[in-house]
Amino acid sequence: MARSVYVTGIGRGDGRQAVELGVMELLTRQVDRVGVFRPLTHRRTDHVVELLRGRYRLDLPAEQMYGMTYEEAIALLAERGPDELVGQLVDRFHQVEQQCQAVLVLGTDFAATNIPDELAVNARLANEFGALLLPVVGGHRESADTVVAEVRNAYRAYTDLGCNVLAMIANRVAGRDKQEVQRRLAARSDVPVYVIPDEPALSAPTVAQVVETTGAEVLLGDAAGLARDVRRFLFGGAMLPNFLGALTEGCMVITPGDRADLLIGSLAAHSAGSPPIAGVLLTMGQTPGQDVMRLASRLAPGTPVAVVPDGSFPTATGLSTLEGRLGTTSPRKAETALGLFELHVDTAELTSRIELSRSERVTPMMFEHTLLERARGTELREVVLPEGTEERVLRAAEVLLRRNVCHLTLLGHEDAVRRRVAELGLDLGLDGAQTARARARIIDPETSPLRDRFAERYAEIRSHKGMTVEAAQDVVTDVSYFGTLMVQEGLADGMVSGAVHSTAATVRPAFEIIRTSPGAMIVSSVFFMCLADRVLVYGDCAVNPDPDAEQLADIAIQSADTAARFGVEPRVALLSYSTGTSGSGADVDKVRKATELVRSLRPDLLVEGPIQYDAAVEPAVAATKLPGSQVAGRATVLIFPDLNTGNNTYKAVQRSAGAVAVGPVLQGLRKPVNDLSRGALVQDIVNTVAITAIQAQQAAAQQAAAAEATQQAEKEQQS
Template identity: 90%
Template sequence: MARSVYVTGIGRGDGRQAVELGMMELLSRQVDRVGVFRPLMHTRTDHVVELLRGRYRIDLAAEDLYGLSYDEAAALQAERGQDELVGMLVDRFHALERQCQAVLVLGTDFAGTNIPDELAVNARLANEFGALVLPVVGGHRDSADTVVAEVRNAHRAYSDLGCSMLAMIANRVAGRDKQEVSRRLAGRLDVPVYVLPDEPALSAPTVAQVVETTGAEVLLGDASGLARDVRRFVFGGAMLPNFLGALSDGAMVITPGDRADLLIGSLAAHAAGSPPISGVLLTMGQTPGADVMKLAARLAPGTPVMLVQEGSFPTATGLSALEGKLTAASPRKAETALGLFELHVDTVELTDRIELSRSERVTPMMFEHELLERARGSQLREVVLPEGTEERVLRAAEVLLRRNVCHLTLLGAEDAVRKRVADLGLDLGLDRAETSKSARARIIDPATSPLRERFAELYAEIRKHKGMTVEAAQDVVTDVSYFGTLMVQEGLADGMVSGAVHSTAATIRPAFEIIKTSPGAAIVSSVFFMCLADRVLVYGDCAVNPDPDAEQLADIAIQSAETAARFGVEPRIALLSYSTGTSGSGADVDKVRRATEIVRELRPDLLVEGPIQYDAAVEPKVAATKLPGSKVAGQATVLIFPDLNTGNNTYKAVQRSAGAVAVGPVMQGLRKPVNDLSRGALVQDIVTTVAITAIQAQQAAAPAAAEEQRR
């Protein structure tokens, strides 16, 4: 039977969509077939169900994910009674449950429903489904006393109705009250209580929602602009100098269409990055002249400018109660919600209470989720991103910050970085105060940084055997790749990720010169984590060494096995060739055979086979014919290619033809983590590579911490 969690509440406005998203993330890390079920809904499709269905690739029939509409349920209950209603919903739930390893059930929303005693209905459904109950209590605008009382009352209500409780969550609690609420509830109930602070970015509507609510005509702007969060509204009436002082990050300007000065002034401020606004809403049906609109389009490309027919006051009235919601069209809000949940909820404890056993099958999504979870660790690491104005890097940075994965340093001219961030409509929190637990971003300009002199002296000392002088080094260290590498070397950052626009050589040459190889590593090499539909394989070396000799190939195999083990892949090494076992001969095969012997001599604890063909390495039926009795053949997890030509082409062929997710290249053999990106890297590739870098930094710090403890 699938394990099920029923997320419910006690009233409206509890913001439980963030909790539902967090629970789905938690379940999807453990098993590969998770379902979502909405017993009662207002419309035939539900925005949270559709968000979860798309984000977590739930490949079940849409009709299986829903029970009945509220109108259908009310009519059925009135005609045949509640038992008949519950029986029908239980039947539909079990039909879904049979297809899943875990099911997340989304309780009723207490919003304009015609079901009497909704709390009792949720409790009964949870009991009939055999689901653990996770009640969410909203604390928006409530005092600490009220929140504490409501949590206790909700716990008593669901317990008295016979529910098996998983935990309690107090959500949207004022930041100033979070610690007080946590202290007063800790250990007072028989289940854990987690307190999530109110996060303005989740309740902020998007520009698209403003357009939908007001029926505005979009004059300028693109899809990414419409996805921006609207943090507040600023009404334009004052003269420009006074008006500019009222602008703030994420503000939407509402002003009559004849105030071209405020339109141009707002967009000019946005273009300068001080501050980046969400858009401009023009009222009274007055469109500025063509020359003004051309200038507006040039000043801030992509920034929405919209027009409504009503005046500013009725427009403001219509927007006053507008709140954001999590939908498939708001992925940035989803990242914020997940970051909030993972920061304030003990997901390990919650998983243990659900008693989920991890699936032996590892999907790409499970692997990626696990990386993000591990990257946070007990202490956030600092990763430097030299390509601070590259769009994909900045979009990845926003995801990493919203998910609270690590601290980030962006390199580049500050004005240029801020302008790029503003143009893209991103929120990196560059001017917000730092907190002890939340990830933050900062900008450093190598050309103007006080570190430039120090780094020049350091680099000149490292390269003095090559004739490097401090004067020449002054220019070298302004190169973002060298500056970032020196930050890592000096402990000012824990790792570096680059290569979205720079070549592999430009990324790793500074690491070779400055950081150098780690003790015990003969060479620097790389691996790709190849996430197939049902497993994760490790490919090495597909990015660095063109034609390694036998000793180098053995070193690559050993390093790759260690990397695999660090990231949860049990290493079974196959050194690949065009022949298997003793069936072939020649220099290329002999190299692989000798490399296999070296691995066995150096690391007798590792399972290794070679030379072996790819099909014999991964397909049990072929292995049974070509290499019967082998502990590696047919079940290899670490595949070592004889040269770069073979490795690079194979990983790309598998990636493109088999639909595998290729994570990497992940560099190995350096003293400190520096990782290269493919120049075709997607935003998610960058997110994953940064997470891997943060994990490598944790692992690199562990021996030093242990040594310090011994002292």
């Protein structure tokens, strides 16, 4: 029977959609077949269900995820009574449960439902479904005393109705009250209680919501612009000089359509990044002339400009109560919600209380979730991104910050980076106060005080090549060299580059400055190939064109260690065009010699070679070609004989099998530097940065262990 979690509340405005998203994330980390069921809905499709369905690629038929509408429920309740209503909903729930390993149930929303004693209805459904109950109590604009009382009352009410309460969550609590509420509730509670502070970015509507609410016509702007958060509304009536001083980051300007000066001034300010606005809403149905609109489109491409027929006052009235919501059109809010949930909820504790056994299958989504979870660790790491004006890098940075994965340093001219951030309508918190959450900063290599220090250091490192401090002054302004020196000098924990730079431009500074680790012969790379039901490790597909036998053995050992560090049990297959002793020739002999070297150097590893790809991964073929092998048919680490074979194979598998290729991940360096494919997508960059943060954690742990061992040895000598 599937394990189910029923998320509900006690009233409106509790923001429980963020909790529902967070619980879904937990479930999908553990098992690969998770269902969603909303017993009662206002319409046949629901924005939260559709968000979960799309984000987590659920393959259940959409109609199975809904029980019935509130209108149908009221009619059935009046005609046949509560037992018939509950009975039908239980039957529909079981249709979902039978197909899944876990089910997330979304309780009623307490919004004009006309369901009598709605809390009791949720309690009964949770009990009939056999689900754990997770009540969410809203704390928006409530005092600490009120929040504490409401949480205790809700717990008492649900337990009195026989519910198995998983935990209690107080959501949208004022930041100043969080610690007090947490302390008071933890002191008197039989279940874990988590307190999540209010996050303005979640309650801020998007530009798209403003357009929908006002019935506006969009004149300019793209999909990314419409997804921007509107943090406040600014009504324009003043003269331009005074008006510009009132602009704030993320504001939406609302002004009569005949005020072309305010339209152009707002967009010019946005283009300059001081400050970046959400968009402009023109009132009274007036659209500026073509010349003005052409200038507006060039000033701030993508920034939304829309027009409404009403005047400013009715427009303001319609927007006064508008709040943001999670949905398929607001992916950035989803990242913010998940980051908030993971920061303030003990996800390990909550997962253990759900009592889900982790699936033996590892899907791409599960692997990616695990990367982000591990990257956060107990201490956020600092990763430097040299390509600070590249759109994909900046979009990935926003995801990483919203998910609280790591601190980021963006390299480039500060004005250029800020201008690009403004053009894209992103929120990187560049001017925000320091908090416990991940933050971003900008460093310009040309003007940074670090330039002189780095020039001296680089000249020292490359003195054997005749490098001088004067020449190094120019070298270190290159963002790849500057970022690598930040890592070398301990000012950053890792670096990720390559979205617009070549592999050589990324790797060469690392070879010169960071160099190979003591146990490695060469620097090599792997890709994590996330197939539908498992994760394989491919090496080397990006760095070494034609390794000899010794180098191939080194790549195999490094790749096995990398696989183990990321949770993939290493069973190593060194690939060739023949299997076992069936073939001969220089290429096969190289692989055979490399296999023997791996066995002698690392007898603890399971290794097979030479072996063909099909015999390495397919049990039926392995049974014929290499019966009795511990690796054949079960290989997880596949080592290609040369770069040509490896690079083409990974791309063929990626495209033809729909695999997610995470990498290349460099191995063999003293400190983590990773390269990106120039075709990398935003999610590829997010994954690679997460891997870099994990590598940094592991390097720090190894250094700490070595230091402790040294101290212990010194103590023993002294004694």
